[in-house]
Amino acid sequence: MREELLRIIEKNSRIDIKELAIILGAQEIDVINELQRLEDEGIICGYHTMIDWDKIDVEKVTAMIEVRVTPQRGQGFDNIAERIYKYPEVNSVYLISGGFDLMVTLEGKSLREVSSFVSNKLSTLDSVLSTATHFILKKYKDHGVILSKKEEDTREKITP
Amino acid sequence: MRNPLSDTIVTIKPSGIRKFFDIVSEMPDAISLGVGEPDFDTPWHIRDEGIYSLEKGRTFYTSNAGLKELRQEICNYIYRRQKVSYEPLKEVIITVGGSEAIDIAIRAMCDPGDEVLIPQPSYVSYEPCAILAGAKPVIIPLKPENEFRLTAEELLEHITDKTKILVLPFPNNPTGAIMEKEDLEKIAKVIIEKDIFVLSDEIYSELTYKGEHVSIISIPGMKERTIMINGFSKAYAMTGWRLGYACGPEVVIKQMTKIHQFCIMCAPTTSQYAAVEALRNGDDDVVEMRTAYNERRRYLMHTFREMGLPCFEPFGAFYVFPDIRKFGMTSDEFATRFLREEKVAVVPGTAFGDSGEGFLRISYAYSLEDLKVAIGRLRHFVEKLNEEAQK
Secondary structure, three states, X not given: OHHHHHHHHHHOOOOOHXXXXXXXXXXXXXXXXXXXXXXXXXXXXXXXXXXXXXXXXXXXXXXXXXXXXXXXXXXXXXXXXXXXXXXXXXXXXXXXOOOOOEEEEEEEOOHHHHHXXXXXXXXXXXOEEEEEEEEOOOOOEEOOEEOOOOOXXXXXXXXX | OOOOOOHHHHHOOOOOHHHHHHHHHOOOOOEEOEOOOOOOOOOHHHHHHHHHHHHOOOOOOOOOOOOHHHHHHHHHHHHHHHOOOOOOOOOEEEEOHHHHHHHHHHHHHOOOOOEEEEEEOOOOOHHHHHHHOOOXXXXXXXXXXXXXXXXXXXXXHHOOOOEEEXXXXXXXXXXXXXXXXXXXXXXXXXXXXXXXEEEEEOOOXXXXXXOOOOOHHHOOOOHHHEEEEEEOOOOOOOHHHOOEEEEOOHHHHHHHHHHHHHHOOOOOHHHHHHHHHHHHHOHHHHHHHHHHHHHHHHHHHHHHHHHOOOOOXXXXXXXXXXXXXXXXOOHHHHHHHHHHHHOEEOEEHHHHOHHHOOEEEEEOOOOHHHHHHHXXXXXXXXXXXXXXXXX
């Protein structure tokens, strides 16, 4: 049940325990225990809400920043990654194969705020060799969800 | 002017679903639990393959029996699932949906007067196809106490020396019933003893929620006397692509191909290329969709129990078949009132044969969110009927 449970709550973390138990064909208590185990083991790391911020009047800018760094002896990329992910404005940090090393995503209130973070904080770190900042213009799909477009059911209402 | 019509076609009743379709079309705000097709889109990699075949200009007829490549993949697939081997160039034909396969199989096998056994409730086309082939449909009414499975006794009761084919429609539309290995073994024994043939419509084979689907072809002695029909509509959510197939003894497939050649030429080429991709790389999609259907199935069974609506647990297709006999209405009356009062369309069991009286077909080819709204209205309606009954 573990994998199916994770797949369901990955899409809808607000589903209630009773309903979860029904559709999994399991006992409520077993679902509760399994969720607890998944949280304890750090497999479930948090419960978030997907918000399309473009739909309300809140200024928000998301940027993806390619960062090239010098790895440190004995530490590889872990130290520098930690230096970067400790900034609260940073959303995610990934180690990437290919032309650069770290992919950093961050959210700010404005272009200016993001650029000042990049120029004052990120690029001044010792091991950072260079950065390339990409601002996101429009989100079409996020976390497997297609934003902005509600698909209509175009099937005939009654078919044999 | 002379009557332009054939008596045969005029005497065939239109599908019982038609009437509901007409009422629903006048009610744009009605929601529906009445569809017989998946709510999923065809997986993107399959659509992409169809598009790619168009881009490459593969827009010609294929051979009458269908792309060799596809027939080979079908044989591989059947071997994977049932451990039964078919010869791709002799024992397989690609058709325009399972529906065409049903039609041409009956036409290829029946002479006027031959009897075709049709267990009901079942899909709407077997009976008219038999009539159009000049054969005589003989209905076997399936019973709720057997959870709408076919028993060997029921089969024996209906066999005469004119009996040619038994239609075996499992997993079943509309009941959701399946036939397990032991059930099929008993049927196979009678079939072999009485020397008749089987038309096994397994279009819902991938949507089975209790073990793996067992095909009657896997029972010794049955491959030789079975035309097995399947297709891409239900497993891969490809209804609009119109693609199915039949596998069977070479002599039958050869004659089916003759009819197909004159009436159809070949199944849509684009769909055939897409289907190759479906069989090669679509197993995970099937698992994902089946898991979702199963969640909804459990949800419906649970809510029926809660509202006191009797329903046997179906393990196939994407239908549940609740029993409404205790409300003292016919299926038609119940479905009509439910539609008028709660604006939800369901299909009366009688649309699939007289033995569906007292039952409704509810489809769960809808998202859980949509199902919740519709089932909320069903609950409200059932409560209302219970109150009326107490007065």
